[in-house]
Amino acid sequence: MTVAPTPPQSVTVRAPAKVNLELRVGALRPDGYHDLATVFQAVSLYDEVSVARWNEWQVVPGGAYADRIPTDGGNLAVRAAKLVAEQWDIDDVLSIRIDKDIPVAGGMAGGSADAAAALLACDHLWGLGLERDELAELASVLGSDVPFPLAGGNAMGSGRGEQLAPVLARGTFHWVFAISDTGLSTPEVYRELDRLRAAAGSDPGDPSHTAEVSAELMAALRSGDARALGAALHNDLDEAAFSLRPELRVLRDAGVEFGALGGIVSGSGPTVAFLTESHEASLDLSVSLAASDLCRDIRRAKGPVHGAQVVTGPRAD
Ligand code: ATP
Numbered sequence: 163m164t165v166a167p168t169p170p171q172s173v174t175v176r177a178p179a180k181v182n183l184e185l186r187v188g189a190l191r192p193d194g195y196h197d198l199a200t201v202f203q204a205v206s207l208y209d210e211v212s213v214a215r216w217n218e219w220q221v222v223p224g225g226a227y228a229d230r231i232p233t234d235g236g237n238l239a240v241r242a243a244k245l246v247a248e249q250w251d252i253d254d255v256l257s258i259r260i261d262k263d264i265p266v267a268g269g270m271a272g273g274s275a276d277a278a279a280a281l282l283a284c285d286h287l288w289g290l291g292l293e294r295d296e297l298a299e300l301a302s303v304l305g306s307d308v309p310f311p312l313a314g315g316n317a318m319g320s321g322r323g324e325q326l327a328p329v330l331a332r333g334t335f336h337w338v339f340a341i342s343d344t345g346l347s348t349p350e351v352y353r354e355l356d357r358l359r360a361a362a363g364s365d366p367g368d369p370s371h372t373a374e375v376s377a378e379l380m381a382a383l384r385s386g387d388a389r390a391l392g393a394a395l396h397n398d399l400d401e402a403a404f405s406l407r408p409e410l411r412v413l414r415d416a417g418v419e420f421g422a423l424g425g426i427v428s429g430s431g432p433t434v435a436f437l438t439e440s441h442e443a444s445l446d447l448s449v450s451l452a453a454s455d456l457c458r459d460i461r462r463a464k465g466p467v468h469g470a471q472v473v474t475g476p477r478a479d
Contacts, residue, residue: 267345392423
């Protein structure tokens with residue numbers, strides 16, 4: 163006699179933050195977006211998302227940044243779960259617990275990580291057995307930064323960042339993230355970039371604003387050379403973020419002076435990411451930054467790490 167498997171009561175998935183090693187912003191398109199060329203690296207700061215059947219939709223906030231998690235239907239994890247329910251005609255209503263260790267509105271794609279985690283958690287809770295490319299398809303509906311935390315590792319992103327291609331890389335890199343206590347709005351930073359380009363006499367829609375990843379960055383990743391990677395880090399949004407928050411430039415310059423191999427704004431900021439030579443160097447840099455009093459919070463992490471993974475409940479394999 164075969165016994166039908168009992169459906170899991172709850173499923174927990176862990177998803178990583180990202181840093182953009184390079185972010186090139188192309189011309190402003192008629193639809194209001196920009197073409198991007200970027201290289202993502204998943205880093206070891208994680209959110210955990212747990213889903214369980216419940217009698218009404220709810221978000222239960224937890225973790226270091228619990229007080230900044232939206233608890234309404236606009237939460238990206240809720241939107242992800244509802245998208246799966248709608249596509250597979252599932253009537254369940256869920257309680258979603260988010261343990262947040264990824265800074266909110268920090269340019270590290272925490273909301274996108276939660277959406278990716280919720281997709282995978284619902285797949286397991288409802289026993290759908292979705293393939294990775296089906297999950298990636300759903301992810302790109304939710305937002306251009308959602309496919310990457312599913313995949314993890316290192317990847318090149320094009321289009322609005324959602325079209326991913328794997329990148330050959332070796333080695334582990336050691337990061338220090340300097341976190342601000344107030345977020346920056348991504349659309350505002352892009353608008354500021356367009357304003358700066360226009361002020362410099364160049365139409366933001368001009369096709370001369372091309373988006374291409376540099377050969378130097380790819381070579382640095384292939385060789386696992388932290389020094390070369392530090393020199394190749396580049397973010398076209400740096401100047402826009404510095405223009406909105408001049409103190410971020412001071413922070414970046416201080417980190418480089420304290421010995422970082424390179425420093426850039428992470429995504430659209432305001433987190434500033436510093437690459438260091440080694441685990442020990444990342445500890446030293448954290449101490450120097452903490453003593454400088456230039457940022458609210460400092461986190462160390464390594465990358466690349468895996469994409470979203472189930473950490474409780476039955477696994478697919
Ligand atoms: P990105 O790098 O993708 O632009 P970010 O890291 O700057 O994003 P997020 O932490 O993803 O920023 O938050 C951006 C906004 O999304 C916040 O202002 C927040 O209100 C909203 N949001 C929706 N769902 C979530 C979630 N689960 N966690 C955090 N923020 C969320």
